[in-house]
Amino acid sequence: MGGPVRVEAATEATEELTGALARLLPQLSRSSPPPSREELAQIIASPATTVFVARDDDAVVGTLTLVLFRIPTGPRAWIEDVVVDEAARGQGAAESLTRAALAMAARAGVRSVDLTSRPSREAANRLYRRLGFEPRETNVYRYTG
Numbered sequence: 001m002g003g004p005v006r007v008e009a010a011t012e013a014t015e016e017l018t019g020a021l022a023r024l025l026p027q028l029s030r031s032s033p034p035p036s037r038e039e040l041a042q043i044i045a046s047p048a049t050t051v052f053v054a055r056d057d058d059a060v061v062g063t064l065t066l067v068l069f070r071i072p073t074g075p076r077a078w079i080e081d082v083v084v085d086e087a088a089r090g091q092g093a094a095e096s097l098t099r100a101a102l103a104m105a106a107r108a109g110v111r112s113v114d115l116t117s118r119p120s121r122e123a124a125n126r127l128y129r130r131l132g133f134e135p136r137e138t139n140v141y142r143y144t145g
């Protein structure tokens with residue numbers, strides 16, 4: 001590790017990628033099980049979701065998913081599930097992933113890109129502000145039944 005980080009949009013739910021997500025996603029959320037290979041294939045096949053992958057010396061070190069969709073007020077974008085392997089942090093992988101997502105959202109004609117990040121995620125919040133994201137005055141609600 002230590003070379004330049006490369007970012008690409010995943011095109012195939014390979015065993016390698018499925019395994020990489022199984023390693024990375026628990027570092028983001030302990031409550032959500034990582035997707036099976038079939039589930040990952042569905043995510044990649046969906047026109048609404050793009051799974052970006054960051055590689056360092058070929059090894060997958062990070063991921064981000066961009067969600068693009070249209071609603072009556074226009075095209076919208078969300079960034080979700082951003083995580084970089086603990087051993088590869090601080091090398092700009094998350095920055096490269098986020099810039100790749102912003103570039104794709106811009107190509108799709110989206111004027112703004114949304115994300116949420118808990119205040120306790122200090123590295124993430126610093127990163128997003130450094131890249132130009134600004135806090136938005138709104139209430140975030142969740143219904144869990």
Ligand SMILES: CC(C)(COP(=O)(O)OP(=O)(O)OC[C@H]1O[C@@H](n2cnc3c(N)ncnc32)[C@H](O)[C@@H]1OP(=O)(O)O)[C@@H](O)C(=O)NCCC(=O)NCCS
Pocket residue numbers: 027028062081082083084085086088089090091092093094095096116117118121123124126127130
């Ligand atoms: C947030 C996260 C994705 C950032 O990944 P990253 O590739 O280290 O990010 P970058 O290198 O582009 O920069 C992030 C910042 O974290 C700092 N940082 C975090 N961990 C670091 C480490 N182990 N060593 C050095 N710097 C570190 C970087 O210096 C940088 O700080 P700056 O913005 O003040 O310059 C990663 O820390 C992570 O996966 N955290 C756990 C999951 C999470 O919080 N995801 C975001 C959900 S919203």
